[in-house]
Amino acid sequence: MLSNRHRVRLRNWGRRLTNQKPQCRRLSGECLSLEQVPEGRQATVYCNSDLRTIERGLACGASVYMIRNETEEPNLIVAVGDARYVLDRRVAHKIRVRIG
Amino acid sequence: MFPVVLNKRLNDQILKREIAEALSDPKIPARIHYDEIVEKGLDAIETLLSSKNDARARWISLKLIEGDIEVSQQISDETRPAVEKIVQGICKHRGQQGTAVIADDRFGYIRGLLKDVVRRRNVSQHTFSDRLDKITLNSILGLPVFFFVMYLVFLVAVRLSQPIIDLIDAGFSWLLVDGIPALLDRALVPQWLTFLLSEGLGGGITTIATFIPPIFFIFFSLSILEDSGYMARAAFIADKFMRRIGLPGKAFIPLLVGFGCTVPAIMATRTLESKRDRVFASLLTPFVSCGAKLPVYTFMGLMFFPDKADLVIFSLYLSGILMAMLTGLLLKRTIFRTEPGDFVMELPPYHVPTCRGIFLHTWHRLKDFILRAGKTILLAIILINVLKVVQIKDPFTPGGQKITILELGGKALNPVFRPMGINKDNWQASVALVSGIFAKEAVVGTMQSLYIEEGVELKSTVTRAFGGWEAAYAYLLFVLLYSPCVAALTMLFKEHGRTWLFFSLIYLTILAWLIATLFYQISTFRIQSLLWIGFSALLGIAMYQYLKLIGRGSRNAFE
Numbered sequence: 206m207l208s209n210r211h212r213v214r215l216r217n218w219g220r221r222l223t224n225q226k227p228q229c230r231r232l233s234g235e236c237l238s239l240e241q242v243p244e245g246r247q248a249t250v251y252c253n254s255d256l257r258t259i260e261r262g263l264a265c266g267a268s269v270y271m272i273r274n275e276t277e278e279p280n281l282i283v284a285v286g287d288a289r290y291v292l293d294r295r296v297a298h299k300i301r302v303r304i305g
Numbered sequence: 306m307f308p309v310v311l312n313k314r315l316n317d318q319i320l321k322r323e324i325a326e327a328l329s330d331p332k333i334p335a336r337i338h339y340d341e342i343v344e345k346g347l348d349a350i351e352t353l354l355s356s357k358n359d360a361r362a363r364w365i366s367l368k369l370i371e372g373d374i375e376v377s378q379q380i381s382d383e384t385r386p387a388v389e390k391i392v393q394g395i396c397k398h399r400g401q402q403g404t405a406v407i408a409d410d411r412f413g414y415i416r417g418l419l420k421d422v423v424r425r426r427n428v429s430q431h432t433f434s435d436r437l438d439k440i441t442l443n444s445i446l447g448l449p450v451f452f453f454v455m456y457l458v459f460l461v462a463v464r465l466s467q468p469i470i471d472l473i474d475a476g477f478s479w480l481l482v483d484g485i486p487a488l489l490d491r492a493l494v495p496q497w498l499t500f501l502l503s504e505g506l507g508g509g510i511t512t513i514a515t516f517i518p519p520i521f522f523i524f525f526s527l528s529i530l531e532d533s534g535y536m537a538r539a540a541f542i543a544d545k546f547m548r549r550i551g552l553p554g555k556a557f558i559p560l561l562v563g564f565g566c567t568v569p570a571i572m573a574t575r576t577l578e579s580k581r582d583r584v585f586a587s588l589l590t591p592f593v594s595c596g597a598k599l600p601v602y603t604f605m606g607l608m609f610f611p612d613k614a615d616l617v618i619f620s621l622y623l624s625g626i627l628m629a630m631l632t633g634l635l636l637k638r639t640i641f642r643t644e645p646g647d648f649v650m651e652l653p654p655y656h657v658p659t660c661r662g663i664f665l666h667t668w669h670r671l672k673d674f675i676l677r678a679g680k681t682i683l684l685a686i687i688l689i690n691v692l693k694v695v696q697i698k699d700p701f702t703p704g705g706q707k708i709t710i711l712e713l714g715g716k717a718l719n720p721v722f723r724p725m726g727i728n729k730d731n732w733q734a735s736v737a738l739v740s741g742i743f744a745k746e747a748v749v750g751t752m753q754s755l756y757i758e759e760g761v762e763l764k765s766t767v768t769r770a771f772g773g774w775e776a777a778y779a780y781l782l783f784v785l786l787y788s789p790c791v792a793a794l795t796m797l798f799k800e801h802g803r804t805w806l807f808f809s810l811i812y813l814t815i816l817a818w819l820i821a822t823l824f825y826q827i828s829t830f831r832i833q834s835l836l837w838i839g840f841s842a843l844l845g846i847a848m849y850q851y852l853k854l855i856g857r858g859s860r861n862a863f864e
């Protein structure tokens with residue numbers, strides 16, 4: 206009937222309509238890449254080797270708040286202090302963070 | 306701390322005094338303490354270098370860890386291996402490149418310092434900008450909001466500029482086109498000079514002056530959007546679609562610059578990291594209607610669609626974006642088959658733009674247009690007026706009647722444009738397209754000079770020559786899509802070389818012909834239209850196959 210790709214799309218539409226977060230629950234202290242941090246969660250950077258993002262304040266120890274992270278989109282929006290950044294998912298994947 | 310807002314007037318005297326005070330009596334220690342392993346490494350490098358540069362040893366050591374090429378060339382060959390070993394040790398320990406290690410520690414130091422000295426009250430995680438972004442960046446509402454905002458820009462430009470255009474046109478025509486000849490006739494100036502000054506120079510200045518209001522309002526609206534912080538959001542919204550056509554979201558900025566002029570737009574592609582993205586974005590910039598094309602749209606739009614000119618102009622801008630997307634998809638599948646570069650961008654908070662900032666931005670762009678376009682239009686109008694007078698024998702008619710050089714050139718080119726609705730007698734339109742290659746603004750200047758007939762209103766001459774709105778719209782589509790102007794082609798050559806210059810020139814002209822022909826033949830469907838539709842389809846398939854062939858050759862160049 207439906208291909209896997211379309212099934213995922215339908216599920217995401219349903220989630221969006223019912224305002225469900227598409228990501229899994231993340232526990233405090235869990236280590237993961239920035240790309241996997243759910244919307245509305247705070248995280249602390251503990252390893253980042255990308256100079257462009259370090260220069261924008263995503264240095265080790267910086268606190269990051271995930272404003273928008275929709276799995277279908279190629280980018281996510283994070284808050285670092287007062288600044289808001291659009292980050293490519295591929296860049297965010299390389300930044301390791303600790304939840305909480 | 307000295308707060309500075311760059312678009313507000315800066316009191317440089319106070320700034321200089323503050324800097325002098327800070328230098329004479331530094332309040333913070335100048336030395337940054339790095340990570341323990343970095344500090345050890347710095348000490349070791351300083352010991353190695355101390356015999357030569359005592360005072361600057363720490364700074365040089367830092368630069369060596371960062372991998373600065375110029376500084377590393379200054380150290381002796383004997384010490385270099387030892388320094389490299391220390392730097393490698395630091396990088397291995399931290400799991401980062403040398404530059405990232407130093408930057409990371411510096412930002413850590415700054416963060417610590419800020420925590421110590423800055424105390425903030427009422428810090429809210431969700432600001433006003435965040436709340437507004439929930440609507441403007443919404444995955445469903447974001448795009449309609451973006452299109453609505455862009456439509457408002459064109460609505461404002463056309464509706465507000467119309468009464469000003471009429472005033473300027475009447476005033477300048479009275480003064481320069483009618484007033485000067487009357488004055489010169491009394492002074493017994495030769496007739497050819499009176500004609501050149503009134504019709505050529507006077508008419509040219511009047512034409513340029515009428516372009517200023519719509520361009521001013523477009524630039525004014527775009528400056529408001531830029532200064533308010535919405536443009537960065539527009540880039541984020543566009544990123545989803547930019548990815549689909551094989552470009553990173555950052556490439557949206559050069560395309561936006563293209564609304565002003567294609568030349569700085571091609572230059573703005575330098576901000577993209579990979580060569581593939583730069584070439585790809587440069588090829589798409591001519592699809593965005595530059596300020597020079599707007600006078601053509603306004604001129605034709607107001608003549609053929611007086612009540613819906615704003616909608617027609619907006620539809621042309623949208624058609625350009627649509628064609629850019631289709632071309633992007635085509636090129637992504639054929640020539641640029643690798644992944645686009647990544648996208649990192651700051652979203653500035655929304656704020657009320659300052660009057661000074663808006664007018665400064667608008668003035669810089671408008672001045673650029675008036676100086677560059679004004680000169681070109683004026684020259685084109687004078688040249689066309691001269692060529693309009695010089696006559697030679699017509700080789701196409703048996704009697705050998707004398708016709709002007711322009712008419713002959715237009716008639717020779719006319720058969721090529723006939724499938725897109727340019728009649729046999731409408732040679733003026735063909736000449737205008739040729740002059741448009743030199744500068745797009747020249748299209749209107751040429752048309753105004755060539756269609757003018759004594760005692761007949763310009764509007765009725767142009768509408769009669771084109772026959773109907775279908776031909777006019779097809780013509781506008783051709784103007785939108787065909788070869789960029791000489792200045793843009795030169796910039797393309799400077800940035801990416803001869804190959805991409807010819808590619809852009811040939812591809813865009815064929816595409817423009819295809820689209821204009823298809824539009825005209827479908828909108829005025831007759832039996833013979835099938836022939837042209839079939840021919841266009843075949844041409845399209847041949848183009849696709851040829852692009853695939855080019856893609857095989859250039860694939861390795863972008864990998």
